[in-house]
Amino acid sequence: MSLFQLQGRTAIVTGGSSGIGLACVELLLEAGAAVAFCGRNEERLRSAEAQLRQRFPTAKLLAEVCNVLDAQSVKAFAAASERALGAASVLINNAGQGRVSTFHDTSDDAWTEELNLKFFSVIHPVRAFKAQLQGQADAAIVCVNSLLASQPEPHMVATSAARAGVMNLVRSMATEFAPDGIRVNGILIGLVESGQWRRRFEAREERDLDWSQWTAQLAHKKHIPLGRLGLPIEAARAILFLASPLSAYTTGSHIDVSGGLSRHA
Template identity: 75%
Template sequence: MSMINLEGKVAVVTGGSSGIGLATVELLLEAGAAVAFCGRNEERLAAAEKNLRERFPQGRILASACDVLSAEHMAAFAERVQRELGTVSMLVNNAGQGRVSTFADTEDAAWTEELHLKFFSIIHPTRAFLPQMKTTQEAAIVCVNSLLARQPEPHMVATSAARAGVLNLVRSLATEFSPFGVRVNGILIGLVESGQWRRRYEARPPEERDMTWAQWTGRLAQKKQIQIGRLGLPDEAARAIVFLATPLSSYTTGSHIDVSGGLSRHA
């Protein structure tokens, strides 16, 4: 990502210890930004931090174990980041994984949990970091969303509905924050390689045991009619995030980039 120099800039990535979040942290560090990231799994967070410090010995890195669903955690995290790294101008809200359930088998508690996660994983970090971002030049917020926001799946009814709400929220925040010079955008991901898909591969039925990861995911892509013919890579989603988080997209706000390999069926 050498097309832009982010030296002197500070970025924050929530859910940054693995997958798309970690890939985003790496690209931001490569571009010269100071990066703070958080996650709930302390072991995974520590492993990610160790690896990043080895790869970027000169990098300014802050890793913190905290929960985006806690307003107190986010407020303390924002204060610490500003104190140790400086004023934040880029915030990446990287929400959690999806919930597989139909309308018939989704209980009230599951609806509440899913809607709360998808909304407050954006609301709390945004509320915590916005005061800093208002004081900087070229500030941007990026929300990692799913193609489910526009193309719902019946077996993921609660997640699809929540993702659609996030699509709307991004547009609303972009309008409200534009007088302060803070842009707000999102990406819509399709099927991206992750620990979730790896676990499904490891648990595949006996008749699929002789299939390699490439064969198994290729068949999955064919079944899902992904036009590029494979699952996406975390790095591919991260590149779209970095584009939206930086002045590379200085005239873009309130929009989403589709990163689904042609899985999208809407124009």
């Protein structure tokens, strides 16, 4: 039996076709869970699905195109996953990337877009899956959040504010959902390798640096004590812990996965 005891359970991962979300799907399948994951880009979603089915040929797996900002799309995803895999007992909300902008150059439309993305990428899936979750033993919701929630950056003002709101939302849901037997937690990530960082690497000025050298330099500039960027799988391991019975007495909390970047105790 897996250390994380997820056999016979169904897990949902939003934004699961790449990065941290895909790493979560892989770990959940390794732990014996049935997994439904979604993404907006169908080509990337199908590519991820094909790789997973090759690696886990007997796994119970569902991949669906879904826009988490569209309530009806999320409801359809919830219904499809329940039909295919049974009621969900784990929901992992994996929100999108950050917005680089200061207060001066963030327009009203940009504020609206960022707040809408960060909040409703959590709100819509929780609404759609809550009825399934509350009927399961040790149900868990885990939200992927950023260290910006507690350590804001002026060049990412909208994202920092939105992330802080999501951290508050996690705590509020944890208190409200506790009587329903649903735990709600999150992780706060620092700089984690992603497509966004890969694109910045491709646009770098220091053409003589390879990926490992460039990211080491970046980690030094950002004062990351561990001296490197995190890996998606490292964030996924923290998520898996919070999704599993190993964290059965933990709710309303966040795990720091930032390589020591946090300046707060």
